[in-house]
Amino acid sequence: MIITIASGKGGTGKTTVTVNLAASINRDDVTVFDCDVEEPNSHIFIKPENISSEPISVMVPKVDTQRCTLCGACEEICQFSAITLVAKRIMTFPEMCHSCRGCEMVCPEDAVKEDSRVLGSVHQGKNARGIDLTWGELRVGEAMSPPLISQVKDRINPGGIALVDAPPGTSCPAIEALRSSDYALLVAEPTPFGLNDLALTVEALKKLKVPTGIVINRADDAPGIVEEYAKKEGIEILQRFPFSREAASICSRGKLLVNEMPEMKALFQQLFNRLNQLLTESKEAGEVGK
Amino acid sequence: MKVVVTSSGKDLDADLDPRFGRAKYFIVVDTKSMDFEVKENTQNLNLPQGAGIQAGKTVAETGVEAVLTGNCGPKAFQVLETAGIHVITGIQGTVKGVVEKFNAGELSYAGGPNVEGHWV
Numbered sequence: 001m002i003i004t005i006a007s008g009k010g011g012t013g014k015t016t017v018t019v020n021l022a023a024s025i026n027r028d029d030v031t032v033f034d035c036d037v038e039e040p041n042s043h044i045f046i047k048p049e050n051i052s053s054e055p056i057s058v059m060v061p062k063v064d065t066q067r068c069t070l071c072g073a074c075e076e077i078c079q080f081s082a083i084t085l086v087a088k089r090i091m092t093f094p095e096m097c098h099s100c101r102g103c104e105m106v107c108p109e110d111a112v113k114e115d116s117r118v119l120g121s122v123h124q125g126k127n128a129r130g131i132d133l134t135w136g137e138l139r140v141g142e143a144m145s146p147p148l149i150s151q152v153k154d155r156i157n158p159g160g161i162a163l164v165d166a167p168p169g170t171s172c173p174a175i176e177a178l179r180s181s182d183y184a185l186l187v188a189e190p191t192p193f194g195l196n197d198l199a200l201t202v203e204a205l206k207k208l209k210v211p212t213g214i215v216i217n218r219a220d221d222a223p224g225i226v227e228e229y230a231k232k233e234g235i236e237i238l239q240r241f242p243f244s245r246e247a248a249s250i251c252s253r254g255k256l257l258v259n260e261m262p263e264m265k266a267l268f269q270q271l272f273n274r275l276n277q278l279l280t281e282s283k284e285a286g287e288v289g290k
Numbered sequence: 291m292k293v294v295v296t297s298s299g300k301d302l303d304a305d306l307d308p309r310f311g312r313a314k315y316f317i318v319v320d321t322k323s324m325d326f327e328v329k330e331n332t333q334n335l336n337l338p339q340g341a342g343i344q345a346g347k348t349v350a351e352t353g354v355e356a357v358l359t360g361n362c363g364p365k366a367f368q369v370l371e372t373a374g375i376h377v378i379t380g381i382q383g384t385v386k387g388v389v390e391k392f393n394a395g396e397l398s399y400a401g402g403p404n405v406e407g408h409w410v
Contacts, residue, residue, distance in 0.1 A: 081340035087350050087373035093365055095407075096340055 001279055002162045004181035004210075008197030010168035012189040013217035013241070016251055018165040019045040022131050024258045024268035029160030034135035035149045035177040036167040037120060044254045048125025048133045056136070056151045057116040058144075060094040061103045067111035074103035074112060083112075099147065119148045122155070146176040153177070170200045178205065183279060184212045185238070188226045195225050202233060211282060215271065218243040236278075239271040291321050293392065294349050295385045296359040300328045302386040308360025311341035318352050319389050326385075342366030342407070350375060358388050358397070367403040379404040 005018045015034075019042050022032045034042040061074070061083055068090055074083045075090075082096035083103050094117045104112040120138040127133070136152040138145050145167070153176075156162045166177035178184055184205050188198045198214070205212045212235055216226050219240040230237050241247075241264070250260045257264040296313035297304045302324065307313040316329040329348060334341040342362075346369025349357055356376040370377050376399040381388050391397055 081343040084343055084347060084369070086347055086369050089372055091369065091372055093340075093343060093368075096343070096365075 001160070001183075002156060002158065002164060002181045003183045003185055003275060003279075004164040004166050004178050005185045005187060006166035006174060006178055006201055007168060007187045007189075007194075008170060008174075008199075008201035009189060009194045012187045012194055014168070014187050015041055015045070015165055016257070017185070017187050017215060017217070017241075018042060018163050020256055020258045020264070020268050021272060022046070022163050023129070023256050024265055025161060025272050027161065028130055030130075030163070031132040031134065031157065031160055032163045032165065033152050033156060034133065034165045035152050035173075036165055037136035037138045037145050037148050037152065038167060038173070040135040040137055040165075042165050043123070043125075043133060043135055045251075045256055046127050046131055046133045048123075048127050048131075051123050051125035053121050053123045055118055055121050056148055057118050058097075058099040058147050059101060060097045060099065060115050060117045061092055062113045062115035063090045063092065064111045064113055065090070067109045069109055069111075071108065073106045073108065077102040077106050095143065098144075119144065122148075122151055124155070145173045149173060149176040168197075170197070170204045174201070175204060175208070178208055178210060181210050182282075183275065184210045185275070186212060186214045188214050188216050189218060190216055190220060190224050190226050192225065195229055198226065199229065202235065211278070213238045213275075213278070215239040215241065217241045238274050239267055241267060291356075292318055292352070292354040293321055293356045293358055293389065294318055294329075294352060294354045295388055296357070297328075297385050299385075302326060302384065302389075304385055306358070306360065306382055306385060306388055308382065310357070310359045310362045310366050311343075311345045313345065313359070316345075316349060316352070317385050318354060319385065321389055321393055324386070324389070340365075343369055346370050346373070349373075356392070356399070358392060361405040362400070362403050363405050363407045364403040365407060367400075376400075 005014045007014050022030050034040040072085050075085045080096045082093050084091050122136050124134045134155050136148045167173045214230050214237045219242050295317045296307040297315045297317045298307040313331050318327045334344050342365045346366045350373035358378045362377050362379050378397045379400045
């Protein structure tokens with residue numbers, strides 16, 4: 001069961017919800033996957049131990065100039081100008097390459113060889129309470145995160161409960177994190193900016209056909225623009241976390257709200273129970289995994 | 291000799307377009323006779339990424355010796371360098387005006403790109 005926590009707008013509380021939700025579930029098969037590989041921070045709260053790391057690379061082409069006849073077939077298939085024929089020379093731009101291997105396949109001379117480019121690393125560790133965390137870390141200077149996010153997600157065991165902390169935005173990295181999730185939990189901030197980006201994410205999720213629910217973070221007392229939007233779209237609001245200066249202070253010290261504030265723990269447990277209910281219902285209805 | 295000027299319009303009186311990869315037009319100018327030819331760059335204007343590379347190729351195919359533009363990124367610069375084309379960056383004015391400056395020897399070749407690559 002894969003639950004991905006996303007938002008659209010950055011800084012609404014994706015990681016806060018992810019790590020506290022993980023810590024409030026009373027089961028031993030909870031795994032967390034931090035897919036915000038540009039700035040992962042779940043490990044600050046989960047505090048994993050015995051961390052193992054491995055570098056992640058992708059294929060990029062390397063041309064054997066002895067074999068290359070400058071026919072241009074590779075250039076023609078490449079949609080990103082990562083391999084280009086200029087002034088009777090083949091040039092490659094590894095940072096443009098999406099590793100589709102098209103150039104390798106179409107080369108009639110077998111001149112395109114495999115080279116690699118390091119994107120970053122995947123780290124994994126378990127904390128004292130048994131919560132298993134896997135996270136990606138993009139190499140500084142690298143711009144392409146989706147293949148690294150995909151590598152983080154490849155380590156998901158669908159048997160247990162996997163909580164995926166998605167990157168902000170609605171472009172390729174966020175889509176990669178949300179793809180093939182059983183449920184998307186959107187953390188909304190009740191501001192016009194938050195609502196704007198929330199709506200963009202909801203539209204993307206309709207295309208991805210992922211069931212969606214909303215939690216409101218730093219909620220005001222009165223129902224506002226997010227409630228109005230959710231009602232119009234027919235999306236359930238699963239929980240409301242009230243604005244709290246104390247909570248902000250606890251988060252800023254890298255601590256878990258569920259350990260410090262009993263009232264927050266109750267809200268997170270309530271949230272998990274509702275999620276579990278929804279996912280069990282849809283599993284029974286045969287919707288999960290479609 | 292022939293040079294390319296990135297241009298916002300289709301004649302010598304048009305303003306230089308400061309962008310290389312996403313320039314509206316490339317004007318190929320014969321620096322002696324001031325005869326010119328216009329090349330469109332519409333395809334690149336709508337390309338999400340790699341516009342500099344494609345623009346570099348288009349310019350390389352014209353057989354010019356130098357490019358006069360505002361900004362040139364690292365990948366475009368690399369393509370132009372491979373094609374043996376000099377790049378002059380950081381200039382502004384009309385197409386005619388910059389070619390006259392070039393003829394008067396007032397412009398110097400750039401040793402490298404003057405702006406960072408950008409991502410969408």
